[in-house]
Amino acid sequence: MARMKFLCDADRCIECNACVTACKNANEVPWGINRRRVITINDGKPGERSISMACMHCTDPPCKAVCPVDCFYQTDDGVVLHSKDLCIGCGYCFYACPFGAPQYPRTSNFGSRGKMDKCTYCSGGPEADLSTAEFIKYGANRLAQGKLPLCAEMCSTKALLAGDGEIIVQIYKERVVKRGYGSGAWGWKTAYNETIAT
Amino acid sequence: MLSRFPFILVAACALSLLLFTAPSLLAQPRSPTPPVGGPVSADQLLQQLPQIRGRVAIPVPRASVLIQPRGRSWRVFHEATLPWIGGIAIIGMLVVLAVFYLWRGRLRVRSGFSGVAILRFAAFERFVHWLTAVSFVILALTGLNITFGKWVLLPLMGNQAFSALTIWGKYAHNFFAWPFMLGVILIFIIWIKDNLPNKVDANWLRKGGGLLGGGDPPAERFNAGQKIIFWAAVLGGVVLSLSGLTLLFPFSVAAIDGMQTADLVHAVLAQLMIAVFLAHIYIGTLGMEGAFDAMGTGEVDLNWAKQHHDLWLEEEQAKAKSPDLGSRAAPAG
Numbered sequence A: 001m002a003r004m005k006f007l008c009d010a011d012r013c014i015e016c017n018a019c020v021t022a023c024k025n026a027n028e029v030p031w032g033i034n035r036r037r038v039i040t041i042n043d044g045k046p047g048e049r050s051i052s053m054a055c056m057h058c059t060d061p062p063c064k065a066v067c068p069v070d071c072f073y074q075t076d077d078g079v080v081l082h083s084k085d086l087c088i089g090c091g092y093c094f095y096a097c098p099f100g101a102p103q104y105p106r107t108s109n110f111g112s113r114g115k116m117d118k119c120t121y122c123s124g125g126p127e128a129d130l131s132t133a134e135f136i137k138y139g140a141n142r143l144a145q146g147k148l149p150l151c152a153e154m155c156s157t158k159a160l161l162a163g164d165g166e167i168i169v170q171i172y173k174e175r176v177v178k179r180g181y182g183s184g185a186w187g188w189k190t191a192y193n194e195t196i197a198t
Numbered sequence B: 001m002l003s004r005f006p007f008i009l010v011a012a013c014a015l016s017l018l019l020f021t022a023p024s025l026l027a028q029p030r031s032p033t034p035p036v037g038g039p040v041s042a043d044q045l046l047q048q049l050p051q052i053r054g055r056v057a058i059p060v061p062r063a064s065v066l067i068q069p070r071g072r073s074w075r076v077f078h079e080a081t082l083p084w085i086g087g088i089a090i091i092g093m094l095v096v097l098a099v100f101y102l103w104r105g106r107l108r109v110r111s112g113f114s115g116v117a118i119l120r121f122a123a124f125e126r127f128v129h130w131l132t133a134v135s136f137v138i139l140a141l142t143g144l145n146i147t148f149g150k151w152v153l154l155p156l157m158g159n160q161a162f163s164a165l166t167i168w169g170k171y172a173h174n175f176f177a178w179p180f181m182l183g184v185i186l187i188f189i190i191w192i193k194d195n196l197p198n199k200v201d202a203n204w205l206r207k208g209g210g211l212l213g214g215g216d217p218p219a220e221r222f223n224a225g226q227k228i229i230f231w232a233a234v235l236g237g238v239v240l241s242l243s244g245l246t247l248l249f250p251f252s253v254a255a256i257d258g259m260q261t262a263d264l265v266h267a268v269l270a271q272l273m274i275a276v277f278l279a280h281i282y283i284g285t286l287g288m289e290g291a292f293d294a295m296g297t298g299e300v301d302l303n304w305a306k307q308h309h310d311l312w313l314e315e316e317q318a319k320a321k322s323p324d325l326g327s328r329a330a331p332a333g
């Protein structure tokens, strides 16, 4: 079984936001919900880098641990999914998530934030694979069709890599050797407790 | 003449091309050009600051946080530290109360009931007490369900039923917060004058309130133990309200670290307060004969008052005799 991961090569990302657009389109994500976003650090200064970030599908995920109704599960591929039928919109997963991945339909929310939504690694949710119910609640299930997440597939510079962790690390390492530098795999230490020697 | 001009141009171009590209062609293999500003990495940034922030196109400030490893610490707090603190405080208090009950039994009115009643709490005071108490109990149960429900109730009820219960619990928690806050404010206003610490309290505390034996020390309207409960309700209530409101309106006054801290404060304080108020509930019901009437009917037996609040009783009796009271009741001027 593959262990699916994301890796963003910050030395390639040009902040074109194609991944964000691809995600919104593939999953028909409602307005106001951002499953993926691109953040630029040191904006306009030396050392400027852009990183595309979504759910990292962590090892031993903090969101899953803190959920008061225990509505998360991790698939055999390492993808972290949840049930919108069980979610109570408490927002605890956002407090625990190191990457700001969980999103809520209501932001100022006296009663509830509504059902949490986040990146599914383009692999739907607990409903039957490729069913309409699944699409409406969770978006596309490209993994069930044998495809990778659309954000990485559409990345114009191939900065954003998705796939089996070992393979994408290999691709990244080769790049670093060829070009002679690399800013590392962003978030990998926090998400997978893993660092990549570059 | 004119026909030779293009040739010179081409030759010049070729020469300049050679001049400019030759060095790079000679320098094979190419050495990498490091990016402007040198290497940047997450590890290096996280050594300087607790979180990595940047600029994001989304007009939501919290979306600009790239990595906040503190989420992992908050998880450890919420899944390990908090349940231990809360569990030890609450179960510990229940054990202490059970042991106390087995040792001392119910604290009796020593000279028996006199049959004469005296008003201790007026209707409005009782209303304020129960407004706060009922909302506190609902907030406590629904709050504890958020912390402990998935270990206690979920295995018994199954996912669907537990989720349905918890979402209703959450609505109850959100709405009962308001009567609770009102109650805390009113409690402060109506009882502050009787709850300022003084010398009588020092003596009462020194004697352990008579709880461990050795007779009941003198007390005014509220003894030192009750004053502690008053201040726990007021100060604890205020901090619970402020942290609770922060949680209720997420990200309106706090960023991600502030939200985590608000939950930490709210959850720990709530569970400690639950432990303290279990003792209050015990002594007001099972633990002491005649005590519940004070908040039930509002009237207590004269002998109960003599035993537990002698100084207050003297004062009340003096007031009842004094002509002062009559003149106060009479229409002024």
Ligand code: HEM
Binding pocket: A090, B078, B136, B139, B140, B142, B143, B144, B146, B147, B170, B173, B174, B177, B178, B180, B181, B237, B240, B241, B242, B243, B244, B245, B247, B248, B263, B266, B267, B270, B271, B273, B274
């Ligand atoms: C005074 C006004 C209060 C407000 C505005 C308030 C608000 C909140 C909010 C918004 C939450 C987050 C839970 C969620 O959204 O699902 C919460 C959690 C909680 N509250 Fe309150 N609350 C208040 C009073 C109390 C009181 C009096 C208690 C108990 C005595 C209490 C105990 C708890 C507990 C135990 C939690 C769970 C904390 C956790 O597991 O992280 N709250 N409260």
Ligand code: SF4
Binding pocket: A054, A055, A056, A057, A058, A061, A062, A063, A064, A080, A096, A097, A098, A099, A100, A101, A102, A118, A191
């Ligand atoms: S990135 Fe956030 S939401 Fe995704 S698995 Fe990790 S903690 Fe959960």
Ligand code: SF4
Binding pocket: A063, A066, A067, A068, A069, A070, A071, A082, A086, A087, A088, A089, A090, A091, A092, A093, A094, A102, A116
């Ligand atoms: S918002 Fe939903 S998924 Fe997130 S912790 Fe709360 S109940 Fe669980």
